[in-house]
Amino acid sequence: xxxxxxxxxxxxxxxxxxxxxxxxxxxxxxxxxxxxxxxxxxxxxxxxxxxxxxxxxxxxxxxxxxxxxxxxxxxxxxxxxxxxxxxxxxxxxxxxxxxxxxxxxxxxxxxxxxxxxxxxxxxxxxxxxxxxxxxxxxxxxxxxxxxxxxxxxxxxxxxxxxxxxxxxxxxxxxxxxxxxxxxxxxxxxxxxxxxxxxxxxxxxxxxxxxxxxxxxxxxxxxxxxxxxxxxxxxxxxxxxxxxxxxxxxxxxxxxxxxxxxxxxxxxxxxxxxxxxxxxxxxxxxxxxxxxxxxxxxxxxxxxxxxxxxxxxxxxxxxxxxxxxxxxxxxxxxxxxxxxxxxxxxxxxxxxxxxxxxxxxxxxxxxxxxxxxxxxxxxxxxxxxxxxxxxxxxxxxxxxxxxxxxxxxxxxxxxxxxxxxxxxxxxxxxxxxxxxxxxxxxxxxxxxxxxxxx
Numbered sequence: 110x111x112x113x114x115x116x117x118x119x120x121x122x123x124x125x126x127x128x129x130x131x132x133x134x135x136x137x138x139x140x141x142x143x144x145x146x147x148x149x150x151x152x153x154x155x156x157x158x159x160x161x162x163x164x165x166x167x168x169x170x171x172x173x174x175x176x177x178x179x180x181x182x183x184x185x186x187x188x189x190x191x192x193x194x195x196x197x198x199x200x201x202x203x204x205x206x207x208x209x210x211x212x213x214x215x216x217x218x219x220x221x222x223x224x225x226x227x228x229x230x231x232x233x234x235x236x237x238x239x240x241x242x243x244x245x246x247x248x249x250x251x252x253x254x255x256x257x258x259x260x261x262x263x264x265x266x267x268x269x270x271x272x273x274x275x276x277x278x279x280x281x282x283x284x285x286x287x288x289x290x291x292x293x294x295x296x297x298x299x300x301x302x303x304x305x306x307x308x309x310x311x312x313x314x315x316x317x318x319x320x321x322x323x324x325x326x327x328x329x330x331x332x333x334x335x336x337x338x339x340x341x342x343x344x345x346x347x348x349x350x351x352x353x354x355x356x357x358x359x360x361x362x363x364x365x366x367x368x369x370x371x372x373x374x375x376x377x378x379x380x381x382x383x384x385x386x387x388x389x390x391x392x393x394x395x396x397x398x399x400x401x402x403x404x405x406x407x408x409x410x411x412x413x414x415x416x417x418x419x420x421x422x423x424x425x426x427x428x429x430x431x432x433x434x435x436x437x438x439x440x441x442x443x444x445x446x447x448x449x450x451x452x453x454x455x456x457x458x459x460x461x462x463x464x465x466x467x468x469x470x471x472x473x474x475x476x477x478x479x480x481x482x483x484x485x486x487x488x489x490x491x492x493x494x495x496x497x498x499x500x501x502x503x504x505x506x507x508x509x510x511x512x513x514x515x516x517x518x519x520x521x522x523x524x525x526x527x528x529x530x531x532x533x534x535x536x537x538x539x540x541x542x543x544x545x546x547x548x549x550x551x552x553x554x555x556x557x558x559x560x561x562x
Contacts, residue, residue: 390414
């Protein structure tokens, strides 16, 4: 019996060591806490609404979490994690025009219609180059949470790159055109990330949460979230659920570790809320980018994310931005197209349309994303025209089971292009801590069974 206990103990030590080594970075002197409504700490003197979490200062985060949970006065207490922007080093030059997205056909269709309703988009990121010529007339007041002021100036370039893909001015004889350049959009930059001395663009979980509440409370219809991390946060899920309750669509990047999100979670893209659309990145040839996360049930759709030309700080441009960060605003821009034409759509219906209208591969089904393909602007507008929200519970969001060997129809609205061969041959990576923990459980059960016998 002693030998079995020794083995189990050793395995559990390895498990805990593995978990510690792989723990996400967080601020050791802060916690995110949500007090119970009637708890002695949840007085009206606090500066945040009682139903929302707050940040508190502590000496030791791990010890404080144990003490708070033991007190019975909190709903939850969790670390204030550090969140990273999900871009990739600028290694690939941009070539091609992403014809499989049907953007030119969508722009032609929109030119034949009325401008549509205004759509307010919150880009929760590192801010934006407020004086960039591509954004004049479409930026509305936002906020800078790291610096606690109303001037969300970008010192990183990440947020400016995202905004350029989304809505840079088009048909003006200079620079680039964003996806939604001919839609009546306004962009609200909400800054929670800064560029650090290590060159990384990061922000805290607490500032991300505050940014979401700010964006929703200030009228955003769509939130672009080109960032993420790999630890579950109840507080962030509460914020996303709040956005859902107000009808706000959140378009979130799926992550850049090349992993299967069905197996290893990534947040906020993995939250099981029907207002979240998770986006993978693809290359110009339509295949999944090698760095992109994927997931048949947790990642919804793919979009261009390799070698993208877009705006950057100091009024400039870059010719090679890569990452799921930059795939995300393609989907946000197309969602804005649809919402401008059909402003009464709720966030679930808008998400359904994006998935239902995705371009399917002409040769084989995909196991990489839920929709089976890449976002398609023209088809999304056509789908929105005939979409009946009353039947959304019965709408099919999985790829069609019909024979996909036939060539796409000639009027497929740009979905032919280079095809959309979203696929991956990568097997899910095993988790060492999980394997060790399972081994420990098996050893314990075997020994326990012998004791019972």
